[in-house]
Amino acid sequence: MTRMPRFLALWLLASAALPATPAAASNSATDEPGKRPRICLVLSGGGARGAAHVGVLRVLEEYRVPVHCIAGTSMGSLVGAAYATGTTLPEMDVILGSISTELLFKEEPPRQELSMRRKQDDYDILFTPEVGLSKGEVKMGKGIVTGVQLETVLRQLSKTKGYQHFDRLPIPYRAVATDLVTGQAVVFKEGELANVMRASMSVPGAVAPAEFNGMMLVDGMLTSNLPVETARQMGADVIIAVNVGTPLLKREQLNGILGVSGQMLSILTEQNVQASLANLQPQDILISPELGDYSTGDFDALPQIAPLGEAAARKMEQRLRQLALPPAEYAALRQQQMNHAPAEQLVVDEIRFDNLQRVNPQALVGLVDTQPGKPVDQAVLDKDMRRLYGTGDFEHVSYRVLEEDGKRVLAINAAEKTWGPNYLRFGLGLSSDFDGDSSFNLLGSHRQTWLNERGAEWRNDVQIGQTTSWQSEWYQPLSAGNPLFVAPHLAITQRSADLYDDERRIGTYDMFSTLVGVDVGSQFNRYGELRLGLVTGQVSPSLDSGPDYLEPLDKRLQAGALTARLRLDQIDSANFPRSGWRSQINVFDSQQALGAEEEYTKWSGELTSAISFDSHTFNFALFAADKLGDEPLPNYEQFQWGGFLRQSGYAPGQLLGADLQFGRVMYYHRIMQGTVLEGAYGGISMEVGRMGEPLVKSNSDDWILSNSLFIGTDSPIGPLYLGYGRADDGNSSLYFYLGRPF
Numbered sequence: 001m002t003r004m005p006r007f008l009a010l011w012l013l014a015s016a017a018l019p020a021t022p023a024a025a026s027n028s029a030t031d032e033p034g035k036r037p038r039i040c041l042v043l044s045g046g047g048a049r050g051a052a053h054v055g056v057l058r059v060l061e062e063y064r065v066p067v068h069c070i071a072g073t074s075m076g077s078l079v080g081a082a083y084a085t086g087t088t089l090p091e092m093d094v095i096l097g098s099i100s101t102e103l104l105f106k107e108e109p110p111r112q113e114l115s116m117r118r119k120q121d122d123y124d125i126l127f128t129p130e131v132g133l134s135k136g137e138v139k140m141g142k143g144i145v146t147g148v149q150l151e152t153v154l155r156q157l158s159k160t161k162g163y164q165h166f167d168r169l170p171i172p173y174r175a176v177a178t179d180l181v182t183g184q185a186v187v188f189k190e191g192e193l194a195n196v197m198r199a200s201m202s203v204p205g206a207v208a209p210a211e212f213n214g215m216m217l218v219d220g221m222l223t224s225n226l227p228v229e230t231a232r233q234m235g236a237d238v239i240i241a242v243n244v245g246t247p248l249l250k251r252e253q254l255n256g257i258l259g260v261s262g263q264m265l266s267i268l269t270e271q272n273v274q275a276s277l278a279n280l281q282p283q284d285i286l287i288s289p290e291l292g293d294y295s296t297g298d299f300d301a302l303p304q305i306a307p308l309g310e311a312a313a314r315k316m317e318q319r320l321r322q323l324a325l326p327p328a329e330y331a332a333l334r335q336q337q338m339n340h341a342p343a344e345q346l347v348v349d350e351i352r353f354d355n356l357q358r359v360n361p362q363a364l365v366g367l368v369d370t371q372p373g374k375p376v377d378q379a380v381l382d383k384d385m386r387r388l389y390g391t392g393d394f395e396h397v398s399y400r401v402l403e404e405d406g407k408r409v410l411a412i413n414a415a416e417k418t419w420g421p422n423y424l425r426f427g428l429g430l431s432s433d434f435d436g437d438s439s440f441n442l443l444g445s446h447r448q449t450w451l452n453e454r455g456a457e458w459r460n461d462v463q464i465g466q467t468t469s470w471q472s473e474w475y476q477p478l479s480a481g482n483p484l485f486v487a488p489h490l491a492i493t494q495r496s497a498d499l500y501d502d503e504r505r506i507g508t509y510d511m512f513s514t515l516v517g518v519d520v521g522s523q524f525n526r527y528g529e530l531r532l533g534l535v536t537g538q539v540s541p542s543l544d545s546g547p548d549y550l551e552p553l554d555k556r557l558q559a560g561a562l563t564a565r566l567r568l569d570q571i572d573s574a575n576f577p578r579s580g581w582r583s584q585i586n587v588f589d590s591q592q593a594l595g596a597e598e599e600y601t602k603w604s605g606e607l608t609s610a611i612s613f614d615s616h617t618f619n620f621a622l623f624a625a626d627k628l629g630d631e632p633l634p635n636y637e638q639f640q641w642g643g644f645l646r647q648s649g650y651a652p653g654q655l656l657g658a659d660l661q662f663g664r665v666m667y668y669h670r671i672m673q674g675t676v677l678e679g680a681y682g683g684i685s686m687e688v689g690r691m692g693e694p695l696v697k698s699n700s701d702d703w704i705l706s707n708s709l710f711i712g713t714d715s716p717i718g719p720l721y722l723g724y725g726r727a728d729d730g731n732s733s734l735y736f737y738l739g740r741p742f
Helices: 004-016 047-062 075-084 089-098 101-105 116-123 148-157 193-200 228-233 257-278 299-314 317-321 327-338 378-389
Strands: 039-043 069-073 131-134 137-139 143-145 163-165 173-179 185-188 190-192 205-207 210-212 215-219 238-242 285-287 350-354 394-404 407-416 422-432 438-448 457-465 468-477 484-501 504-524 528-545 557-569 580-590 600-613 616-627 639-641 655-673 679-694 704-715 718-727 732-738
Touching: 039 047, 039 075, 039 228, 047 075, 047 089, 047 238, 047 299, 069 075, 069 228, 075 089, 075 148, 075 173, 075 193, 089 148, 089 299, 101 148, 101 299, 116 557, 148 193, 148 378, 173 193, 173 228, 185 193, 190 193, 193 210, 193 215, 228 238, 228 257, 285 299, 299 317, 378 394, 378 407, 422 718, 484 655, 504 557, 616 679, 639 679, 655 704
Parallel strands: 039 069, 039 238, 069 173, 143 205, 238 285, 350 407
Antiparallel strands: 131 137, 131 422, 163 190, 173 185, 173 215, 210 215, 394 407, 422 438, 422 732, 438 457, 457 468, 468 484, 484 504, 504 528, 528 557, 557 580, 580 600, 600 616, 616 655, 639 655, 655 679, 679 704, 704 718, 718 732
């Protein structure tokens, strides 16, 4: 690099001796008089820092510098592919403005489109990633994200769809990835652009490797982050290289395992970048934008990063203008490069699922809205891919359009999880009122899927803490993809409930139950679920402490009941909903004809909805519970209520009785924008409720007004809340929750 100024001076001297025309000034790389040089743009990787490439392109267009070929790595391959296929800079600006970390890396489909079984997981305290169990080994995914959503965004950037030979694009193009097995650079000369870009920017550990022709591919930054030699092989006479790579961290920044791991990748990258820089020749131009503290992960700041590339390119104005074409000639070239053929209206004759070993393709047909014989809508097809991924059975979902025997086939490659079909997750719930009343629950959940071709699933949940339980269910669809199912289940539970006389705790109920049953039901597509069931077993209530009149007459009771449950769920988030609604109705009909010792019927129902205006959200909720008929509810079957957002100001479970009505209006404001997580909120609530027929007769059954103030955040270990509640009768409390309080 110390000899570069001398080479540069010699090149400028030679250029000055040529006729002062753009054609002559631009060609020191060929001996043919009047022949213009072939100029190739080399765009480096750098994650979000690569938005600076767009700024460089803006200056090249302003100076009328022609681009005859493009070679890119990682983010450089993304910007390069967009420009090579005719995407204009204003169109790129719009796309960059719409890209965010959440858009790129939140791969689950909108929650409304998940199956009810997956939605129900959101109401547990599970928070850890799903790990696999296979032959006694614990297995995990190959990346934090799989690239399903990333490919959806990449398809928007390319004006050319389908499998392409890259020399036939409006601007010839190359992308560089790394073969994770051999450690060698892989230069793509053809392929489906979205898949190629995704392979080139699969950052190890963050994005799962891409599978391509038997190769396992990751980010090209590991082997050729500034692919100068690739551009030279494309016939470049002059290279304009743009380097946006991340500088090495300083010693004081290496203060954790993430910093050290990131530095290792940066060292590997910097070594191959320096080798590429050494191959630049005197006629080549290097542009190195000054990107300050912007990191590779700052995808929420792309519109702010792009102008920094423009500023860096303007510093090279003198040299760049020597490559300029006359206005008419440049305009003709750009017109030719943007004249891409209009996208063909794609119609497929068949939709096929390839490479499935466990999952029955019949179960997937109903999840795909794209239909054979009808025009393919790209947005609908992208949603189909995310919806298939959202089943939880696949580590990656992509597609190809093939011509086979005169038919056009949409071949969906749904790669089953290599760490399945046994999955394990863990959860943690904590709560405290800062007055000595606290609780915890630990949860472990094991799920085994596709136990037969009809899609059977066996789930076991074990919880230890305030409630200790083991719940097991075998979920059996009548056929693959059939909404009808049968679900035998078992629940062994031990829980306690405190008794209060106004604000004074006077006793505690303990209850141990063993219940077995079977449900039959139906899924309503992605909207809800109806179950009708039969349950039998034993219930053992006991008064651990408290007044004698609350003592159950029997220590061991037989249970037998008919059950019904209707769930409808179209809310966008279980923790901090911003739109949608959900409802649930439960009925428990205890009958002596089914072996029960007491006859009674109880029901409960709830309705929640949310509506948002920008960062402001209103959340409405109604809850009611009562007996049906004249038979009173046993003490151990009465409804327990109270606590944060469930009559704030009261202790959890402080209200106990046979007749409950409750309504709540919450307002919360997003005070911190999330990326993959939902962010942080500050809010208030106004609540009104009453507990009729209280178990402790001295307690009031009047209506109670409550209010609360809170802040909440979606953390990596689950939703966190800190709040204060006060009721109009003087009850008040501070609350801390890890997990869902309502």
